[in-house]
Amino acid sequence: MDATQQANSAGTVTAEAKVIVRNLHKVFGNKPELAMQMLKDGLHKDEILKRTGQVVGVQDASFQINKGEIFVIMGLSGSGKSTLIRLLNRLIEPTAGNIIVDGEDVAAMSRDKLLNLRRNDMSMVFQSFALLPHRTVIENAAFGLEIAGVNVAERERRAMEVLEQVGLHTFAKHLPAQLSGGMQQRVGLARALTVNPSLMLMDEAFSALDPLRRTEMQDVLIKLQQEQKRTIVFVSHDLDEALRIGNRICIMEGGRVVQVGTSEDILQRPADDYVKAFFTGVDTNKYLTAKDVAQKGEVTIFDRADDSVAGFSAALARMQLYNRIYAFVLDEQQKVVGVVSAESLTNCINQSGKTLRDALLPGKIAIAGNTPLNEVLQKVVEYPCPLPIVNENGEYIGAITKTVLLRKLYKEKKA
DSSP states (O other), X not given: OOHHHHHHHTTOOOTTEEEEEEEEEEEESSOHHHHHHHHHTTOOHHHHHHHHOOEEEEEEEEEEEETTOEEEEEESTTSSHHHHHHHHTTSSOOSEEEEEETTEEXXXXXXXXXXXXXXXXXXXXXXSOOOOTTSOHHHHHTHHHHHTTOOHHHHHHHHHHHHHHXXXXXXXXXXXXXXXXXXXXXXXXXXXXXXXXXXXEEESTTTTSOHHHHHHHHHHHHHHHHHHOOEEEEEESOHHHHHHHOSEEEEEETTEEEEEEOHHHHHHSOSXXXXXXXXXXXXXXXXXXXXXXXXXXXXXXXXXXXOOHHHHHHHHHHHHHTTXXXXXXXXXXXXXXXXXXXXXHHHHHTSTTOOGGGGOOSSOOOEETTSBHHHHHHHHHHOSSOEXXXXXXXXXXXXXXXXXXHHHHHHHHHO
C-alpha cells in the first residue's frame, strides 16, 4: 500500500492532495526519544520541558494540502507555525512522522534527492527579502536557476518573464537598494517563481511590509495564483491576511494543529475557544461569500428545445406546488439561463409560438459563488426575486433570498 492509499484508508486525504502530513513531530533538544515517549505517555509539552529541557515544537500534526490551493498556517507567536513550514522542506529535520509530496516521503529522502527537489520543484520565500545587494534585480530573480546550472541566456529569459508578471521588468537592471520594500519583496517572490515550482512555501512573507504594501503583495499573489494554480503554503499571524488569501486555513496552538478548514468552516464552526478567540470583534460577513449562504429551496426548470404550452403549464404547476412566484431556468448543463415569474409564464401561454426563453425576466442576475456577502446584500435589495448562485463554471449551486440573507446577518450580529 503506497502513501496515498494509506492516507486514504485513514480517511484524511483525497485524490487532489499535493502534500500529506501524517503524525509529524519535532522535538528540539538532545533527548528527543525521551520526549517522544513522554508524549506517548500523555504528558503536556510544558511538563516535558520542565522535566527534561526538551522543547516540543510540533506535536502529532496531520493534515493534507490540496493541489492548486493557498493553504494558510496561522497561530499565535510560539504556536509552531514557522517550525511546521520548515519541516515541509526539511530546513528543520523532523523527529518523527511523514511528509508526502507528490507521493514521495520528504522525511525519508536522501540529501541529494532533497536538494534536487528544493532546486527544481519547491521554493521558499521568507519574511526577510535576503536579496544579494550587489546583484541586479534580474540576477537576483535568476539566482535559483544559476544554482541549478542553467545557462545565462536561458535563466535571464525566464527571470524576465517572471519579473514582468510581478510588474518589475522595467527595474531589471536596478540594484535592490534602489527599490522600495514592497518592490524588494516582489523580487524575492520572483526569485521563487523563476524556477517554476509546483509547491511554494511562504513564511510570513509580507509581514515586514506596511499595510498598503502588504495588501498590494496579497493582490499580486492572488492574481498569480488565479493564472498559475500553484500549491502555496503560507504562514501568517494576521487573521485578515489568512481570510483574504487562503483557500483553507490551519490553526495551530502549542505545536498542535487545532483545526483545518475553509474560512466559512472556521468562522461558523470553531473547534474550541482558542480558535473562537481569533475572531473576536471580526466582521465575519466580510469574509463569507454567496456560496456559504446559498440554499437549494428554489424551483428550477430545464430549458429544452421542445418547450410548449404544456411545458409552461408544468412549470407553473411546480411553482404553485412549492408556493413560489419565481423560478430559475437552467440548461442541460445546469447553467443558469435566467429567471421567470408566474406572470411572465402566464403571458407566454396566452401567446402562440413562444418558448421558455421568451418568459425570461430582463437582466442577468446570476451571482458568482465567491462574491463577498457584503456585496450580495446590495444586489438582494435591488432585485425582487431570489438570486441564483453559480460556481466558476456557471452551474447553479443554490439561491439567496432576502429572508435567508437577513437571517444570516442577524445571526452574525447576535453572535
